[in-house]
Amino acid sequence: MNRKELENVSGFLLGEENTAYAPYFIGKSYLSLLNNKEVIICNVTFEPGCRNNWHIHHGSGQILICVGGHGWYQEMGKGPQLLKSGDVVYIAPEIKHWHGAVCNEAFAHLALSVPVEGASNEWCEPVTDEEYKKLK
Template identity: 65%
Template sequence: MKDVKTLFPVGEENTAFAQYFIGQSYLQPLAESLPVSNVAFEPGCRNNWHIHHKGGQILLVTDGRGWYQEWGKPARELKPGDTVDIPPEVKHWHGAAKDSWFAHIAISVPAEGASNEWLEPVSDEEYNKLK
């Protein structure tokens, strides 16, 4: 993945959050005044189901092909130029397609008391249904 050219730097292996991902991801902070990072995913990599309490999150897709899914809804394919505005308290996951690397800018919406709650992994059975 480090050799893949992306719009923003790929960054370092995402060791801080690796326990919440299936597969390898990379993290590159992009600003100091606001939690904004480029998150890059190797093919097949996805994060666990999770919830952003209070503030929510915005994803700006920059490279590759991936998926976003909210609990109880069908997965949505993501391509460069797509945006996802994730309200607070919505259980969801996002990650790469099986056959493509994927990158997005993740913006944590500032809010007093904002936090992330990491939940169960997206099962291989669920994930393998996606094309």
């Protein structure tokens, strides 16, 4: 997809290519910091087929608010959830999970987190192409 098409996935600013976290993603994503006062809010846009690795938020959870396209969310040991605009996902601390776009459509969500001293992300193994292609 070209940048212009990605800018139309949601009404939020697309931002820059997410190169800082690229080692933890399969495919290309974009990140726009919308707020960093009390609650961090970022718009994350995934190109079709892009997804992040399994990961764990230690010390603080995260809330995803889906704002465009269709995507996937999955917690370890549970089935995948298809996401659409308007869906909200609460991710409790210490839950291993991943999220990203469906294979043929871009996806955008707002990621909200409360900064907590000592909180961190643990990046784990990628979601393999074989696992991803099985999603329906």
